[in-house]
Amino acid sequence: MIMNFNTAAELAIVCWAIGSLLSLLANRTPALKLPAFLLSIAGALVMAGFIAFYWSALDRPPLRTLGETRLWYAALIPLVGFLVEYRWKIGGLKYYCMALATFLLSINMLHPEVFDKTLMPALQSPWFIPHVVVYLVGYVLLAASSVTALHNVYLQLRKQENSTGESVSHFLALLGFVFLSFGLIFGALWAKEAWGHYWTWDPKETWAFLSWLAYLGYLHAFRYKIDKSKLQWYLALAFVVLLVCWFGVNYLPSAQNSVHTYTQS
């Protein structure tokens, strides 16, 4: 089982590496464009295939542990990179995305997880998949938004004109915010069924609320007359709150009694 993960992860990383290389070379040799794209997307498809295979082997959705969520990010983040290239003709983001996915897979290869099929009763709910998947998509969009914003900041410092880039980071943040809102409310509706109340200020809830507020603040600042290029700093840094929410909460003093701490194996 675990052997298969390493093979799949290595295959995906090799696809991304060669795909990126070809894509860089395609600037001079346009004929390489198609193979570069196919290879890069094949890497994400390998991960998607592995998730499907893992899901059926586990008899439960692989969404329970931190390592399992990293698998999903590794499959989804590159796809956002390709979407941004397709929609806004910005090619740079996909390299960051593939590098990020490679990084996430490397963590899983260095810390193999225990293959465990069990799912505690509270997680056996029709809300489990929508809640986590909506959050995954939201995080992926906001990660891409943050990386784009960081790139925009870099271009600003080099005094380069870049209004498309700022528009991309804004739209990714907007879409990401919509998914965060759904994730938050789905979580509340699920909590009512499983734990009796929709909101208990559990540390993970508090941090999810905080990250939601961070992007709520961004959207209002954007609507108001605030310098759009300064907001790129904000977007780049807002993702840090999401990272605390994703795994940082486990290390905070408040997390002792959380129902949300991922299984550490």
Add this chain to the structure above:
Amino acid sequence: MVVVRRRWFQAPWEFRESALFTAVSVIAGFIIQVAASGRGIAMPHLPFNAIALSVLAVLVLSTGLAFKNTHAVKWFGGIPLGLCLILAIALLSLIGGIIPQQPVAKESLPVLLGLNQIFSSWPFAVTVLLFLANLGISLSWKLIPFKPQNLQFILFHAGFWIALSCAVVGSSDLQRFVVPINVGKANNLGYTMESETPQHLPLSIYLHDFSLEEYPPQLLLYDPHNDKLMMNKAQAILEVRTGTTASWQGIEVLVLDYLPYALPGKDGVPQSADRKTGIPFAKVRIITPSTQREAWISTGSPMLKPDAAQLDGFYLIMMPGTPKSFRSAVTIQDEQGHETNANLEVNHPVSFMGWKLYQMGYDEKAGRWSKLSLIEVIHDPWLPAVYLGFFMIMAGNILFFWNGIKRREVVK
């Protein structure tokens, strides 16, 4: 362009004034908190909280509409103040997200400031109240006159207003009780988290049966010298089934036979038994470089000692699986004679005369043999209002998403 720096409090007010106002409000909240010697805010119950909330709603909306064109109200319902209040709520939540939120007996400055119960503290209440006013005023401008293109704004902001205000104001009417019941008994006494004296509930629950299903047991290798469990080569939790194989450094194990419910027989060979009394037994073949043998191992139960297989200073043990599901068969009755039979299970609560009943827990030491079931009984009259808010937010979000992908705005 000539940039003229605005002086403090020169109309129209903006971020500086908003930040100052927010900071003063939060500090005032902390002062009230200390003056109330660390006691948080006490919210009135129904119907008074509903009346107060309606008055607030009418007051905010009418102020927003009547004084639409005055500088002060424009500022009070504007984005700069809204952003500052969002920041203040975020900072207070940050405190709640770092400091463990639980009652502390010891007197200290953080406790006096309410930092350990920030979400029921005065500064939080003051900020939320101002935020509701800010949100409500901005909402009034989009509500009247109504325009279809404002629908997304109205759904999202009104939904948030309703959900937030009803959740905060309605928290005083939320009743949560834990009712412990033994099999074959009825109970109408509930315990709250705060006190040890039980309260009489308007309903009573009779527990017919409690049953718990476990995942298959796990095979583990225990090292008694270092008191630790050895990880097998496959890095997997080994579920015991006929045919399960496992390998550790130099040790191979094969499960030859597995009986999920059995009892020890006379000749040492376990015999299948019924679900109520039987425990899992497995016949394993153990192969080490020097020997090969077969043995029966079991998980044990509160009544039976577990059987382990000893090998080269290690023990091959079988651990009971983790709970897969547990349920209580109950009859619920209220004082007016209404009665219903139900199966309570985690994630499958049951509604009864305005109450919701949840399978909460059981006697974890007894595990599958628990004769005790913990049922949580909850009454939340404000829930429909909060859900209305949630669904409005989601509807607004769908429109937001739709407009977001449809229209490509260029950043100016």
